[in-house]
Amino acid sequence: MSIVTLTSDFGSKDSFAASMKGVILRINQQAQIVDITHEIGPQDIWEAAFSLKTAYSYFPKGTVHLAVVDPGVGSGRRPIIAVTESYYFVGPDNGIFSLIYQEAERLRVHHITAAHYFLPNPGPTFHGRDIFAPVASWLSKGIPSGNFGDVVEDYVKLNVPLPKVAAGGIEGHVIHIDRFGNVITNIGFKDLRSLFPEGTEVGPVTITVAGKEIKGMKKFYAEAGPGEASAIFNSSGYLEIFLFKQNARTALSLKRGEPVRLALQK
Amino acid sequence: MSIVTLTSDFGSKDSFAASMKGVILRINQQAQIVDITHEIGPQDIWEAAFSLKTAYSYFPKGTVHLAVVDPGVGSGRRPIIAVTESYYFVGPDNGIFSLIYQEAERLRVHHITAAHYFLPNPGPTFHGRDIFAPVASWLSKGIPSGNFGDVVEDYVKLNVPLPKVAAGGIEGHVIHIDRFGNVITNIGFKDLRSLFPEGTEVGPVTITVAGKEIKGMKKFYAEAGPGEASAIFNSSGYLEIFLFKQNARTALSLKRGEPVRLALQK
Amino acid sequence: MSIVTLTSDFGSKDSFAASMKGVILRINQQAQIVDITHEIGPQDIWEAAFSLKTAYSYFPKGTVHLAVVDPGVGSGRRPIIAVTESYYFVGPDNGIFSLIYQEAERLRVHHITAAHYFLPNPGPTFHGRDIFAPVASWLSKGIPSGNFGDVVEDYVKLNVPLPKVAAGGIEGHVIHIDRFGNVITNIGFKDLRSLFPEGTEVGPVTITVAGKEIKGMKKFYAEAGPGEASAIFNSSGYLEIFLFKQNARTALSLKRGEPVRLALQK
Numbered sequence: 001m002s003i004v005t006l007t008s009d010f011g012s013k014d015s016f017a018a019s020m021k022g023v024i025l026r027i028n029q030q031a032q033i034v035d036i037t038h039e040i041g042p043q044d045i046w047e048a049a050f051s052l053k054t055a056y057s058y059f060p061k062g063t064v065h066l067a068v069v070d071p072g073v074g075s076g077r078r079p080i081i082a083v084t085e086s087y088y089f090v091g092p093d094n095g096i097f098s099l100i101y102q103e104a105e106r107l108r109v110h111h112i113t114a115a116h117y118f119l120p121n122p123g124p125t126f127h128g129r130d131i132f133a134p135v136a137s138w139l140s141k142g143i144p145s146g147n148f149g150d151v152v153e154d155y156v157k158l159n160v161p162l163p164k165v166a167a168g169g170i171e172g173h174v175i176h177i178d179r180f181g182n183v184i185t186n187i188g189f190k191d192l193r194s195l196f197p198e199g200t201e202v203g204p205v206t207i208t209v210a211g212k213e214i215k216g217m218k219k220f221y222a223e224a225g226p227g228e229a230s231a232i233f234n235s236s237g238y239l240e241i242f243l244f245k246q247n248a249r250t251a252l253s254l255k256r257g258e259p260v261r262l263a264l265q266k
Numbered sequence: 267m268s269i270v271t272l273t274s275d276f277g278s279k280d281s282f283a284a285s286m287k288g289v290i291l292r293i294n295q296q297a298q299i300v301d302i303t304h305e306i307g308p309q310d311i312w313e314a315a316f317s318l319k320t321a322y323s324y325f326p327k328g329t330v331h332l333a334v335v336d337p338g339v340g341s342g343r344r345p346i347i348a349v350t351e352s353y354y355f356v357g358p359d360n361g362i363f364s365l366i367y368q369e370a371e372r373l374r375v376h377h378i379t380a381a382h383y384f385l386p387n388p389g390p391t392f393h394g395r396d397i398f399a400p401v402a403s404w405l406s407k408g409i410p411s412g413n414f415g416d417v418v419e420d421y422v423k424l425n426v427p428l429p430k431v432a433a434g435g436i437e438g439h440v441i442h443i444d445r446f447g448n449v450i451t452n453i454g455f456k457d458l459r460s461l462f463p464e465g466t467e468v469g470p471v472t473i474t475v476a477g478k479e480i481k482g483m484k485k486f487y488a489e490a491g492p493g494e495a496s497a498i499f500n501s502s503g504y505l506e507i508f509l510f511k512q513n514a515r516t517a518l519s520l521k522r523g524e525p526v527r528l529a530l531q532k
Numbered sequence: 533m534s535i536v537t538l539t540s541d542f543g544s545k546d547s548f549a550a551s552m553k554g555v556i557l558r559i560n561q562q563a564q565i566v567d568i569t570h571e572i573g574p575q576d577i578w579e580a581a582f583s584l585k586t587a588y589s590y591f592p593k594g595t596v597h598l599a600v601v602d603p604g605v606g607s608g609r610r611p612i613i614a615v616t617e618s619y620y621f622v623g624p625d626n627g628i629f630s631l632i633y634q635e636a637e638r639l640r641v642h643h644i645t646a647a648h649y650f651l652p653n654p655g656p657t658f659h660g661r662d663i664f665a666p667v668a669s670w671l672s673k674g675i676p677s678g679n680f681g682d683v684v685e686d687y688v689k690l691n692v693p694l695p696k697v698a699a700g701g702i703e704g705h706v707i708h709i710d711r712f713g714n715v716i717t718n719i720g721f722k723d724l725r726s727l728f729p730e731g732t733e734v735g736p737v738t739i740t741v742a743g744k745e746i747k748g749m750k751k752f753y754a755e756a757g758p759g760e761a762s763a764i765f766n767s768s769g770y771l772e773i774f775l776f777k778q779n780a781r782t783a784l785s786l787k788r789g790e791p792v793r794l795a796l797q798k
Contacts, residue, residue, distance in 0.1 A: 003557060005550065011445030012278065012544065013305035015321035018271065021300050022324030025269060029326060033300070034553050034565070039545035042446050043511050055547035058554030058661065060561060071511055074486025123501025124486045129324065130501065179543030180574050220606025220656045235655025235662065245575050245603055277711030278544065279571035281587035284537065287566050288590030291535060295592060299566070308712050309777050337777055340752025389767025390752045395590065396767065 002140040003032045003059060007052050007067040008128065009040040016126070020066075020133040023119065027137035034059075043071040045096050049158060050176050053099035054236050056087060066136040067091040068128035079112040079131050080155060083145050090136040092127070095158035102160065113149035163187045165194060169205075169263035172239070174256050181247025183209075185260045187239040195264065204265040207231045209241055210252055215265070227251075268406040269298045269325060273318050273333040274394065275306040282392070286332075286399040289385065293403035300325075309337040311362050315424060316442050319365035320502050322353060332402040333357040334394035345378040345397050346421060349411050356402040358393070361424035368426065379415035429453045431460060435471075435529035438505070440522050447513025449475075451526045453505040461530065470531040473497045475507055476518055481531070493517075534672040535564045535591060539584050539599040540660065541572040548658070552598075552665040555651065559669035566591075575603040577628050581690060582708050585631035586768050588619060598668040599623040600660035611644040611663050612687060615677050622668040624659070627690035634692065645681035695719045697726060701737075701795035704771070706788050713779025715741075717792045719771040727796065736797040739763045741773055742784055747797070759783075 004024055010016035017038050024031050036055050040048045048069040056065050070077075070092045082089040082097050084104040089097050093111075101107060112131070117138050122130035135148060163172035163186050172187035196202055207214040214231045224230035224244040229252060234240040239262065242248050249255070270290055276282035283304050290297050302321050306314045314335040322331050336343075336358045348355040348363050350370040355363050359377075367373060378397070383404050388396035401414055429438035429452050438453035462468055473480040480497045490496040490510040495518060500506040505528065508514050515521070536556055542548035549570050556563050568587050572580045580601040588597050602609075602624045614621040614629050616636040621629050625643075633639060644663070649670050654662035667680055695704035695718050704719035728734055739746040746763045756762035756776040761784060766772040771794065774780050781787070 003561075005554075009445075011305075012301075013303055014444045015302050015317045016444075018300060018302040018321045019324045022271075022321060022326075022329075025298070025300070026324065026326045029269075029298075032557070032561075034550060034557070035544075036547050036550040037545055039543075042513075051547045055550045055554060058551045058558065060554075060558045063554075072488050075488040123503075125498065125506070126501035178546045178548075179541075222604050222607040232657060235658035237655075240657070247574075275711075277571075278567075279569055280710045281568050281583045282710075284566060284568040284587045285590045288537075288587060288592075288595075291564070291566070292590065292592045295535075295564075308779075338754050341754040389769075391764060391772070392767035 002028065002030065003034060003063040004136050004140050005034045005036050005056070005059060005063060005065045006038070007036040007040065007048050007065070007069075008038045009042050009044060009048065009069045010038045010128070012038055016128065019126075019129045023129055023133040024137040024140075027134055028141045031137060031140050036065075040069055043069060045069050045094055046158065047176070048096050049099045052096070053103070056100065059087070061086045064088040064090060064136045064140045066132055067096050068132055069096055070094070070127060073127050074124035078152070079127065079135070080152070081110040081112060081135065081139065081145050081148055082155070083108045083110070088136075088139050088145065090132050090139065093156050095156045098158040098160055101157060108145070109152055109155045110145050111149045111152045114147060117143075117148060161186070163191055165191050167195070169261060170195070172260050172262070174254055174258040174260060177249045177254065177256065180242075181249040181251070182234075183241040183248050183252070183254045184234065184236075185239045185241070187260065187262055189233045189237050189239075192239075192262065206263050206265055207239070207241070208261040208263065210254055210258060212252060214241070268294065268296065269300060269329040270402050270406050271300045271302050271322070271325060271329060271331045272304070273302040273306065273314050273331070274304045275308050275310060275314065275335045276304045276394070278304055282394065285392075285395045289395055289399040290403040290406075293400055294407045297403060297406050302331075306335055309335060311335050311360055312424060313442070314362050315365045318362070319369070322366065325353070327352045330354040330356060330402045330406045332398055333362050334398055335362055336360070336393060339393050340390035344418070345393065345401070346418070347376040347378060347401065347405065347411050347414055348421075349374045349376070354402075354405050354411065356398050356405065359422050361422045364424040364426055367423060374411070375418055375421045376411050377415045377418045380413060383409075383414060427452070429457055431457050433461070435527060436461070438526050438528070440520055440524040440526060443515045443520065443522065446508075447515040447517075448500075449507040449514050449518070449520045450500065450502075451505045451507070453526065453528055455499045455503050455505075458528065472529050472531055473505070473507070474527040474529065476520055476524060478518060480507070534560065534562065535566060535595040536668050536672050537566045537568050537588070537591060537595060537597045538570070539568040539572065539580050539597070539601075540570045541574050541576060541580065541601045542570045542660070544570055548660065551658075551661045555661055555665040556669040556672075559666055560673045563669060563672050568597075572601055575601060577601050577626055578690065579708070580628050581631045584628070585635070588632065591619070593618045596620040596622060596668045596672045598664055599628050600664055601628055602626070602659060605659050606656035610684070611659065611667070612684070613642040613644060613667065613671065613677050613680055614687070615640045615642070620668075620671050620677065622664050622671065625688050627688045630690040630692055633689060640677070641684055641687045642677050643681045643684045646679060649675070649680060693718070695723055697723050699727070701793060702727070704792050704794070706786055706790040706792060709781045709786065709788065712774075713781040713783070714766075715773040715780050715784070715786045716766065716768075717771045717773070719792065719794055721765045721769050721771075724794065738795050738797055739771070739773070740793040740795065742786055742790060744784060746773070
């Protein structure tokens with residue numbers, strides 16, 4: 001059995017995702033299809049990149065990850081397959097796999113051109129169904145990635161702003177806000193760790209966001225008092241701003257892009 | 267392995283759809299269950315008919331499509347199985363399969379009466395779980411459709427208003443608005459094609475909707491300028507009104523039923 | 533093949549649920565994963581308990597039901613496995629399985645401590661992925677529940693207020709409002725039945741809720757007139773307040789906890 005995951009901005013009220021699943025199953029009835037999410041904001045390539053990044057590595061080796069947030073559908077943008085040491089990624093060449101490229105130990109990107117793997121007469125608005133789904137399904141059946149098209153080197157990468165790490169602290173920003181209103185930043189535990197000599201403990205820090213100061217880090221959510229703006233390194237290794245059983249996004253009026261500063265306490 | 271798809275207005279916050287899946291798997295543990303959508307507006311039979319129509323034909327031959335938008339549950343409305351040349355459809359006889367009936371090359375409709383296939387003591391409010399799910403699952407296991415009840419001819423069909431095609435143009439209306447705010451009409455490419463002699467090219471057209479004129483058709487979304495109300499024949503073959511990376515529904519204040527006129531340019 | 537169901541407050545826009553599915557499939561690629569719902573209100577343990585209760589018993593014997601609404605994640609609250617005569621339940625020991633405990637004929641609860649079944653280095657905020665998903669998947673592969681930890685007796689039970697049944701009537705309250713705005717109470721048909729001698733018919737009743745009187749019970753939804761506040765015993769056996777094709781929650785301004793009184797008509 002082989003696994004195909006789906007990430008898209010197709011939502012759940014239309015039949016877009018279901019049509020892709022039908023196409024996949026018609027080619028490979030043994031495929032096990034798993035939704036990562038279809039609730040990516042319309043055309044929000046970054047959000048798709050982030051969702052995929054937080055989930056892809058938990059799937060079995062050989063999984064085919066199909067991602068379709070594709071405002072350029074029907075234009076000249078290329079359909080691609082990215083092959084890493086463990087997974088296949090299928091989607092448009094618009095940067096949606098940028099965070100995968102950063103983490104891959106080995107990476108090869110193919111420009112998909114072998115139209116005999118597509119549905120006949122692909123329409124102009126739904127390559128998810130007509131091109132990406134059949135390619136992903138054929139891949140999941142074992143067709144070698146090289147059969148779909150030549151290797152390219154000039155694939156598109158999103159500009160992914162990294163946090164600025166200096167001696168006294170780290171400057172980052174909000175990269176995602178989850179369903180609970182927890183606010184995830186691009187500051188990683190490794191960034192903090194790098195401020196201290198190896199073998200020593202990480203010292204106390206102060207987080208500043210939207211004019212608010214947060215002293216110290218929590219070890220788990222329930223450690224925070226009622227209404228207390230708090231910070232934690234979450235289970236993806238990112239600095240996260242939260243309020244226990246409350247929505248930090250609304251409580252602190254935060255949004256994606258908001259600057260976040262982590263400073264060592266003197 | 268056999269596939270059962272689900273279409274309903276049960277939403278995703280309650281356990282309705284899950285109960286149906288449990289019932290299906292208890293009867294046929296080999297069933298592969300695929301959601302088309304559960305986000306149909308409450309009691310919106312048309313929307314369910316449309317969603318099903320845009321997705322069903324992409325599934326493997328033999329797929330059982332189960333659809334439950336069922337305001338008449340527990341009343342006298344009949345449970346039915348519709349059998350076409352390629353698929354089975356299971357649901358209430360309220361017109362939910364009307365668009366399937368239009369497209370089927372062969373069609374046979376059974377009134378489901380064989381209660382020994384139901385869950386024991388079906389409740390009055392949830393035939394999706396107690397009647398339709400078990401029937402769909404038994405069908406997916408290969409029980410012949412004739413075993414469930416007699417053929418009927420007076421099954422319910424929704425009044426599906428077709429576009430009016432005249433020499434100078436086509437009058438249709440909005441039949442669906444998708445997650446992106448793209449506005450889908452009942453004007454098909456075939457309707458436009460029929461205005462021109464065979465072997466000739468399709469000439470330029472003007473679309474009028476909500477007092478707004480759209481000149482010409484785009485070939486793909488990204489061809490439209492920022493904020494430009496545009497039209498395209500989408501990947502289901504329907505005329506679609508859109509704005510690139512914007513929501514045409516809100517930008518143009520459109521809703522289902524809104525008249526749309528396509529006229530040949532002089 | 534073995535079935536694992538998922539119930540959570542993770543929503544569908546983030547990749548939380550997908551990460552759990554990846555973990556499950558990496559351990560047991562034969563697992564069939566079914567979502568009950570991920571749309572439980574954030575931290576709403578009761579709602580999760582109710583959703584699970586209405587769905588779990590429709591699944592095949594041996595199904596592993598995984599439920600994660602877990603505000604105490606990372607704190608001292610225990611991870612548990614509850615084993616009944618037919619199913620396994622995996623989740624935090626915060627009362628989420630309270631309604632299962634009430635219905636189980638046989639019940640054994642294990643405190644999960646065998647860390648070699650967890651993902652390496654579980655994070656502080658996502659035991660769904662790092663602890664519960666792998667345990668559920670190993671269970672679905674046939675690892676005996678006793679291998680995960682010792683039996684405990686002091687597992688947490690929510691205070692589940694039962695309706696007060698007296699000679700003249702029953703006092704209960706609203707316990708759930710579904711997607712349609714149907715308002716479900718904790719008054720069961722058995723409660724009503726108990727007011728009448730065995731072998732006699734159930735007499736006419738009046739329901740009072742939010743100052744509104746509802747005379748008599750409907751047999752099915754469509755029996756109610758337009759705009760008529762109505763009551764029915766639904767397919768889970770609960771007294772339900774509804775309006776035909778309308779939203780009773782908004783029409784009657786009802787919410788969870790609202791008192792409901794059922795009185796015998798004189």
